[in-house]
Amino acid sequence: MKGYGQFCPVAKASEILAERWTPLVLRELLAGSHRFNDLRRGVPLMSRSLLSKRLRSLEDAGVVERRARPGLQAHEYHLTPAGEELRPLVEVLGNWGQRWVLADVEEDDLDPSLLMWDIRRGVRTEHLPEDRIVVRFDLRDVAGAHGRWWLVVGGGEIDLCLTDPGFEVGLHLRVSQRTLTRYWLGQIDWSQALADDLELVGPRWLQRSIPTWLGRSAFAGVERPSGPSG
């Protein structure tokens, strides 16, 4: 049996949406990913076959539209109007998760690639300095290739590299992935991150500017129940 055998709108919506991975795929689509491998980057633990299958189900459900890319046999995945209207759902999920679930970040949920990809996507281009800056991130507790990143920003351009792009590094961050994740999520502020284990090396003015253009999660501002007025 697939459905719930109920005419209730909550049940009919849940048949489509309350499946494993589906809300995360929607989150990625709503965040603006359209290509298969871009979507994959947002859900790295999901297998290709399953992502393919889910996209197909969502297409059948009228949530996703698959557009062929001319020449190639690849596609682009876009939300239909019905899919766009799922933004409130993902927001409500995220707000609730931020308020009630993320008491502490579990070790299993840390993922340096996901974090850096989010950071890249969240850079506030409107607050960037004019000139190009290379920011090096050293995630001190991450061994191997995923422990060093170069973020190239400025001049309307944002790039994230796992290998040294060669330009001079303007600012160098050394921080544990936990602290950077907690800052990203809004659990601690910049000064608390500095107090924990964030170290900055570089010109004073750059150290000052970075929190203005380094974004945070869309849910960073959600008030927690144990907070001031909760």
Place this chain on the structure above:
Amino acid sequence: MKGYGQFCPVAKASEILAERWTPLVLRELLAGSHRFNDLRRGVPLMSRSLLSKRLRSLEDAGVVERRARPGLQAHEYHLTPAGEELRPLVEVLGNWGQRWVLADVEEDDLDPSLLMWDIRRGVRTEHLPEDRIVVRFDLRDVAGAHGRWWLVVGGGEIDLCLTDPGFEVGLHLRVSQRTLTRYWLGQIDWSQALADDLELVGPRWLQRSIPTWLGRSAFAGVERPSGPSG
């Protein structure tokens, strides 16, 4: 693997909420069911073991509180503050389902018990006549025991019976379960139901009053995309 391995609030919330049956269990709790078998009535196709298991998971997640009932070894299930804050989630799901999924009611989703139970719960007591009235429903296309119902309303009392309670029947409805379901869901109005296959037998004033106190789904008023301004 159980979780999604992501620190994202959407992912953490989905680990708890985007599981099979879970949104429907939440719907029932939000609708005010607290006892195991009351919950079951709202999700009749869910097995007891699974409902038990889900309630346990929700308890572990801090969404449900299980209270022992003194003397008995039974419990009452109540939403915690975190659980109460899931009301917007269920509303968003229902709104979206109403707008985009319920194009037509599928045969598999019809369920006379669920429908009559919903109707019972939705009776607008504040619009009821003073005196007790017995309304008999004949679901003409439902064979067997679930095709005849007696709704006893009035004087602050609402009862739903599958067997003749013995009182004099004040109003008699004959209608297909599809038409009654479509009215309940807001897909057709009362006059359209009468035009389809709804027949009423009883005093004129009672025929007039019934649509004022017979409620409809909480999502009946949600505008459909193909509607006037969509």
Place this chain on the structure above:
DNA sequence: CAGTATCCGATGCGATACTG
């Protein structure tokens, strides 16, 4: 009534290999 324990079949899903 109000569940819990056990069994076992369905299927969900990841791994791998393959294709244009």
Place this chain on the structure above:
DNA sequence: CAGTATCGCATCGGATACTG
């Protein structure tokens, strides 16, 4: 790159039986 097909296991979940 952008997926799809196949295989096999692990888990989910329904049926049944059992308990206080």
